[in-house]
Amino acid sequence: MTAFAAFLGEKVERYIELRRSLGYAFNKQAGTLRAFVRYVERSQLHAPAARTMALGFVLSFGGATNSRAVRHGVLRRFYEYRPSTPPRPRTWSAEPSPDPERFPPRILTEAELASLIDACSFISPGIPLRGRTMATLIGLLASTGLRSVKVVRLDRGDVDLTNGVVLVRKTKFRKDRLVPVHQTTQAALRRYARERDAVFPRPKDEAFFLSSRGRRLSAAGLQSNFVKARKLAGQPLRPHDLRHRFAVTKLRLWHQQRADVQALLPLLATYLGHASYSDTAYHLTFSPSRLNAPSSTEAPHERTPPSGAAAGVVLPAPVDQATQRDLRDVGQLSRRLAHADPLCRCPFAEEASGVGP
Template identity: 35%
Template sequence: MTTALHDALGDYLAMRRALGYRLVRPEKLLNQFLDHLDATGVTIVTSEASLAWSRLPAGGDGNWWAYRLSVVRGFATYLHTLDPATEIPATDLLPWRARRASPYLYSTADIAALLTAADSLSTPLRRATIATLIGLLAVTGMRVGEALALDRADIDLRRGLLVVRHGKFNKSRELVLHPSTVAGLRGYLRERDRMHPTPTSPALLISTAGTRLLYCNVHWTFHRLVQQAGLTARSASCRPRIHDLRHSFAVASMLDAYAAGQDGQTRLTLLSTYLGHVDPAGTYWYLSASPELLALAGQRLERPRAGRS
């Protein structure tokens, strides 16, 4: 295949990133799409070729197929301005069915089981890195992408601070760390430097090759650990995902606040800032999956009514 499509992809990604988009997953998918075109001998983006690639793997989830096609559609729209022969896949080829997963709230025992399962990974550095990632997500509620984007320079162990520089909507924030978290990070860095003293990336969490972790690899590894830990789906829409460590942190934080007799609304506002939400309403959705938490909130609302006729 001519390099024209690959060159066009580089220009497309550069243009989108100049507008503030990160496009980590779309870049990976679009390169896979171009490899598919190359393997099938197709030299121009067509609706037929786009649909055939998007419906891989066979028997996959319909929403995943629709997402893959939407990524191709954006690139095809850009290509069409350069070459009118490029076909833009119609939006109704693979309709998107909106479906929000129910949060899988991890217990302390669940997280311990995941960390134990991480001990089975192939190399000492991989074991230490994945265990540190899971622990960091569980005690900070960071998004997975935020954790993977952390550089070593973003951690101030002396002051117990972590700077999230690549949050949603390109917003940055500082997170205060518990002393036990600081100790854990210090131990990881000590082991990391011993096992890989000259990484090629400034990333805090590195692979065995010394590079920044890739989301797709982390997702695959986490799925494997879930199976080894014996964690199973609670319903068709409630399956253990790595992102649910964020939900679990939010719920646990509010339960701790109620147990300590603190004002729930004040804690919710602080928690929203800590999680990097623009609107506290986004944090509330994280909490709505916990019947225990909603019951406690209801009890607090009822207390002012005590003694009234």
């Protein structure tokens, strides 16, 4: 290892140790920084760490612009910290780093979602469990709004098939939370568990969703199979779009029911696992035409768009004391949303309805 790479590696490890001592997990960021040190060593770079060196590292990766922007941000924050004795001249340009690319969410209709789930059976016709795994997983994402990374991390003990409750461990804020599911989703999960156990009676892994090899379905495996399914269905979308769909469809349903949307937003935020329900506003990006789409129980001329619809987002109103008291009982709020609302029904509810315990 060159002297400069060794020096840089030492600073990186100190920075990682500092961030973790402050309570941050810092796993992905640590991987990016260590990869940068390897890049410096591999490229035999000897100059002080500068913007051009960092850009060379970032551009050495393929993938989306958003991924490159995230790596760039990790390096920029490291350089801003970079302790040196004696002080060195600033080598990082003051120019702002590119903003991460925000992809507009793709809000699927019921027919499009059904088509996506049907396409799962054609992902790998010779391995039926692979298609069943993806169909059930997509149904769970669509009916709960969970993050896909949390779903693949579910263990068997985290899914209570008797009471219809999913335990999500170490959420975005390192807390566990309970997510009640609709009875149709519960039935679909039971059916998948039976088919999975029939194929792998002696599982190699405690994961709830298994790959074709009997081990935990990885995030990369989910993404790969999801891409195959959405191409077969002819739909350009990402797994995270199902989370957007859950939030936007919920808002639309409340609007059609003439419910007090502002008062109900804390309920939606709680179910989605947001620490502050203002974070939910990010998921409420939609086309006003979708919001005002006719429903079977409301004539078009009877609809009144809520404030903020024209801008494509509904922002939460201040939380009153009554709402704050309600938010203390997360389980009660979540259960009300999961069991009292047709939105949380499993997308293939008719298929799952006949499945017993």
